Amino acid sequence: MSLMKRVVPRALGAARTLMDSALSDSVVVLNYHRVNAIPSCASNLTVTAENFREHMRVLRERYEPIRLDSLSDLEQAFRARANGKKRVAVTFDDGYADTFNKALPALDEFQVPATVFVTTGNLDGSREFWWDEVEELVMERIPDDKLDSIFGLVGDGPIEPKVTVPACAKRRSTYYAQLTPLLKYSTEKEIQLIMAKLRKLAGCGALERDTHRSMTVEELKRLAANPLIEIGAHTVNHLCLSTLERHRQHEELRSSKEFLERTLGIKVTSVAYPFGDESAYNRDTLAVDQELDFSLGLTTRPGVVSPRTRKYEVPRMFVKNWTVDEFDRSLKKFFWIG
Numbered sequence: 001m002s003l004m005k006r007v008v009p010r011a012l013g014a015a016r017t018l019m020d021s022a023l024s025d026s027v028v029v030l031n032y033h034r035v036n037a038i039p040s041c042a043s044n045l046t047v048t049a050e051n052f053r054e055h056m057r058v059l060r061e062r063y064e065p066i067r068l069d070s071l072s073d074l075e076q077a078f079r080a081r082a083n084g085k086k087r088v089a090v091t092f093d094d095g096y097a098d099t100f101n102k103a104l105p106a107l108d109e110f111q112v113p114a115t116v117f118v119t120t121g122n123l124d125g126s127r128e129f130w131w132d133e134v135e136e137l138v139m140e141r142i143p144d145d146k147l148d149s150i151f152g153l154v155g156d157g158p159i160e161p162k163v164t165v166p167a168c169a170k171r172r173s174t175y176y177a178q179l180t181p182l183l184k185y186s187t188e189k190e191i192q193l194i195m196a197k198l199r200k201l202a203g204c205g206a207l208e209r210d211t212h213r214s215m216t217v218e219e220l221k222r223l224a225a226n227p228l229i230e231i232g233a234h235t236v237n238h239l240c241l242s243t244l245e246r247h248r249q250h251e252e253l254r255s256s257k258e259f260l261e262r263t264l265g266i267k268v269t270s271v272a273y274p275f276g277d278e279s280a281y282n283r284d285t286l287a288v289d290q291e292l293d294f295s296l297g298l299t300t301r302p303g304v305v306s307p308r309t310r311k312y313e314v315p316r317m318f319v320k321n322w323t324v325d326e327f328d329r330s331l332k333k334f335f336w337i338g
């Protein structure tokens, strides 16, 4: 038998074993942002504290909640595992104060571990993230008669106008839906310019709602001191990494990682890319991950984690403000379609 004939079946067998393992024992990583009670929900970023508590109860009762860092070595994580409950890891993005105030009590109650990816540039300040402010300004505060000026202001700026004047009633949601991707790919300067114009249309200054603030450093320290919590990097300024030169990507990731390690006295081994979809990071990002010795890089691309998952492109499932039944059904679907 030639070497080729002996090697190929063995390789195919190994691949099949891995695939079988992936299908039977995949892991779902859930992605939360805010846990609070907020009326406006265009962004779907908020889960109420009541629903969140129910989600954690379901995870504790019917699944095996795991630490994200148990996936650091993916091969090891799927090796020699007795068939047990399906594994789920919980993550939060951005570093909102309510991760500490509202989510932590439920995590504690049901002993569910979680990883919190922190945007370090927003800590200890009252500044809101632009997407929260845009939602409030466009959906609530800009008066009806000034709404169509949004079209003009986007065109006035350094960015080409990509919006078209919507025909009628759903103007607010349409403008919101069009502004969000536009801002996502903008530079810091362009974002500031557009935000200033939106505030002017609404007749207000920068919003500083307590419900939308990030953690203080003191709150972050108390959160990180809980043994259930792992802290990960989420850059300094929450810019879309794929729009940045490689050296700026390096700076964003290194500075946030070092700040967290210095402030909290921990080792930061995972990073979540801002926005996180496939257009939000690129090859440079993955190379920088390697240079900075991250073990895992998390995206917002939907999917399950299997032995075939690339360590710097770990998929996550976005969680909405689901009732307990919706959450249960969604989890089953995630494992099924993942």
Ligand SMILES: [Zn+2]
Pocket (backbone or CB within 6 Å): 093, 094, 234, 238, 273, 274, 275
């Ligand atoms: Zn984020």
